Amino acid sequence: MSLSQNPMMNAAISPPSNAGAMISLERASRWYNQVIGINDVTCKIPTGITALLGPNGAGKSTMLKLITGQLKPTTGQVTIFGMKPFANPNVYRRMGYCPEIENNYDEMTGRQFVTMLGAMAGIGRNELGKRVNDAIEQVGMTANGDRKIGGYSKGMRQRIKVAQGIIHRPDILVLDEPLNGLDPIGRRDMMNVLNDFASEGKGVLISSHILYEVEQMTSNILLMSKGRLLAQGNIYQIRGLIDKHPHRISIETNTPRPLASLLLSLPFILSVKFDRENPRMMEIETLEPDKFYSQFPEIIMAENLSVDSFDSPDNNLEAVFKYLITG
Amino acid sequence: MSIARIANLTVRYGSKTAVNDLTVEIPDGCTGLLGPNGAGKTTLLKTLLGFLIPTEGSGEVLGMNIATQGLAIRQRIGLMPEMDCHIPGMNAVTFVALSGELCGMPSKNAMSRAHEVLEYCGLGEARYRNAETYSTGMKQRLKLAQALVHGPKLVFLDEPTNGLDPAGRDEMLALIRDISHGKGVNVIVSSHLLPDIERTCDGVIVMRSGRVVQQGTITELRSTTEVQVDVELREPVPAFAQRLSDMGARPIREQGSSYRFAFPATLGNLGQAVFITAKETGAQVRGFRPAQRSLEDIFMEAIE
Amino acid sequence: MANQQNPATEMGASVSPIADLTYRNYDGPLLNRAARWWVVSLAVLRPMMKNKGYWAMGGLCLLIYIGALMQLYFTGGIQDAVNPGQIDKSHKYASVFLSYFGFTTLFLYVVALIVGAGSIAADNKANAMMIYLSKPLTKGDYLLGKWMGVFLGIFLIAAAPPLALWVYCAGSYAGQGFFSNEPLLIFRVLLLAAFVSAIHASLIVGISAWCKAQRIASVIYSGIYFILGTIIVQVSRDGWRPAPPDRLVQYLSIQGCIDGLSKLIYDLPTSGFASSFQRGEAPKMPSALPILLIAAVYIVIGIAAARAKIKAVEVVKG
Helix, strand or coil: CCHHHCCHHHHHHCCCCCCCCCEEEEEEEEEECCEEEEEEEEEEECCEEEEEECCCCCCHHHHHHHHCCCCCCCEEEEEECCECCCCCHHHHCCEEEECCCCCCCCCCEHHHHHHHHHHHCCCCHHHHHHHHHHHHHHCCCCCCCCCEHHHCCHHHHHHHHHHHHHCCCCCEEEEECCCCCCCHHHHHHHHHHHHHHHHCCCEEEEECCCHHHHHHHCCEEEEEECCEEEEEEEHHHHHHHHCCCCEEEEEEECCHHHHHHHHHCCCCEEEEEECCCCCCEEEEEECCHHHHHHHHHHHHHHHCCCEEEEECCCCCHHHHHHHHHHC | CEEEEEEEEEEEECCEEEEEEEEEEEECCEEEEECCCCCCHHHHHHHHCCCCCCCEEEEEECCEECCCCHHHHHHHEEEECCCCCCCCCCEHHHHHHHHHHHCCCCHHHHHHHHHHHHHHCCCHHHHHCEHHHCCHHHHHHHHHHHHHCCCCCEEEEECCCCCCCHHHHHHHHHHHHHHHCCCCCEEEEECCCHHHHHHHCCEEEEEECCEEEEEEEHHHHHCCCCCEEEEEECCCCHHHHHHHHHCCCEEEEEECCEEEEECCHHHCCHHHHHHHHHHHHCCCEEEEEECCCCHHHHHHHHHC | CHHHCCCCHHHCCCCCCCCCCCCCCCCCCCCCHHHHHHHHHHHHHHHHCCCHHHHHHHHHHHHHHHHHHHHHHHHCCCCCCCCCCCCCHHHHHHHHHHHHHHHHHHHHHHHHHHHHHHHHHHHHHCCHHHHHHCCCCCHHHHHHHHHHHHHHHHHHHHHHHHHHHHHHHHHHHHHHCHHHHCCCHHHHHHHHHHHHHHHHHHHHHHHHHCCCCHHHHHHHHHHHHHHHHHHHHHHHCECCECCCCCCHHHHCCHHHHHHHHHHHHHCCCCCHHHHHHCCCCCCCCCCHHHHHHHHHHHHHHHHHHHHHHCCCCCCCCC
């Protein structure tokens, strides 16, 4: 089945709730001369955490630049809170942005850096100090705020970047690869910071390569591929749609042969294969996993067989995306 | 058999102690080196390469002393550094061939070997291009190629999947897995991405503040003491979890639509119990397997 | 090993008929480590051979010595054409070489920039140090390799054009006592080229090691070269007249030092052209030791600066 017939986009057009949409793109495209950055993207990004995924060169950065108003769409529209973001300070006032690039203010302390950017954001002198303290506390950098950025670890740098992004109390925070290069502790702390921010009813849009991290943060995703929006919405919903394609499930049991003959009698089982090394393992292939999953327990219970484990190697975000992107 | 052995190693940079009284034995095969930033992983790697003269203690790599035989050690190991790096002003084959020549390979051998290794690392036609024009993924492959060109017995990989997209990561991990299994190369991988380590390594060493706080094979570390089961549902069903815990199972974790429970022995056939509960609560079971502790659990436990 | 499981047993062969074309170990020959620095030098020299600017400078230097050749050709050998009566016959051709060398000093400085400014700076920028030093290579091997590469690059341009002139003279004026009067001339040519190359190579490598871009290194070296040069010329001159050759202050700058070395090596107090304008008493030779000392200081400073910067590990501040 080719992608053009793929039902994925239908799911995309009706995401679960549009009520909280803060950012919306309407047939937005952006070219760089002849090179296409993103192509005809329509989507709405609600409050809460949304992850922007896709391989290198899929158009993620272009998308973020359009949303943060650094680029203007060649055709189509981008709106944030009903306004066009390109070179629009009214939008910037309500949006925080953490670029992927490392800043070079190594000689400043974290506090000075945040203060400087806060002042640039137009926060009044009398309020600035308190805001800086709040922002630094929110990202858990109070203890290290007065050290020079040059001596920061990657995690601290990321957090100070977030502090700079939330200093003006935006409603949307856009982050490009915020977890890149963080150690597991830094990653967990960063996830907590972002979760806290999102739990106040605000929007967070992050781009990421690391799918298992995304899985831990949100189930709401946008998947880009070759400049186009390939899928958007809830991961479970997307996974459900993929079920229409051949699906592998491996089963470990004490009674592989009797179970196999039972399964083979089911019309929707395509094949049963025994593992070469482990005689207790087998792998089945089915075109209708939904049917399989709903009937499998019945069979087991009716025949009083025992199953030690069963799962699908395709059953994670990574496999889902590999499938979607490679087609 | 061990490929490296460190005894009571202390390394100081000026007044800062990076590694403190470290004793560790690194087994052959593929070993993951984990730890938060500043735990001393990089210092340990540099010490093993013979770059740093330890303040105290001793160590050997492939049977050679780290304090006195740095050159001999570097002859037999390869390093894939964390940061972007290449020798400027030349295309990728020339660069990799030069890396080989720096290890003493005659230039003809180095050149043919460079082509071979670049092909293996998946750089194909791009090898005739200058490394400055490479994407992150290609740079990572190139760094791996230059580390392998002289046929090392041990390779250090520092954050090999940093900045790669999912497909690039898969390929890099497959390469690492391949060289470290059945090709006679031992590998030490240092990474922050624990699932990467889980997929490639046989054993792990967890460091914190310059000390080893956990070490073992992944299989050994991941086994749980009680019977734990991971149940994967099609979508989150709170009633399912509630019902199972009413039956005596102890919920351990819930993430999206996957649940982990500890089961008391009294519950009988686990599969049956899970299936029955699912049926009663209208949940569709998508997967069901004995739980293993994830490397993340092991890691967090070790460093806290 | 991957393909040992299923040998083609009936053939008695120990290898599988299907080759494993994935990764294999390298067990070919390895060269002696003593030659390792030479690999680094070659890596400096190879791209240089493709650099048009480098060959352009070489061409200009050659053109200058062709000028000398024309002068000799049209005046029919040295005779007394250059400066009648002032130079004894054991230094006649030397005075030509010295004069024309003076015209090439600026080009040699440009060659030094082309060859040397990026030698280590480009490595710093690309983090190549990590690659070099993770190989069985010491800091000394690396530095020697870089230095030698730069040195040879400059030396080629400093030595080849005057050698060409020398070959012409040897062919044309052997009958006029070219060999018998000045047997050491070829060694003087090579020695001067070596000294000049060594000073430039050491300084530019030293500066390059502290920079992250070829351009920055070029700017810094040019700054030192010209500003110091101008100051020294101002300090040492006699009103509007240039300093007499025996005034040592003038040899403190880089070009001053090179100038002094050329006088020492050709054993002449002034170049042929300068002396023809000089009146009054004959100029005195500068004393050798101070000039050699200045040259040595430049070479040592350059190498020491590079050595201090090249490290396998960057020590984390903390």
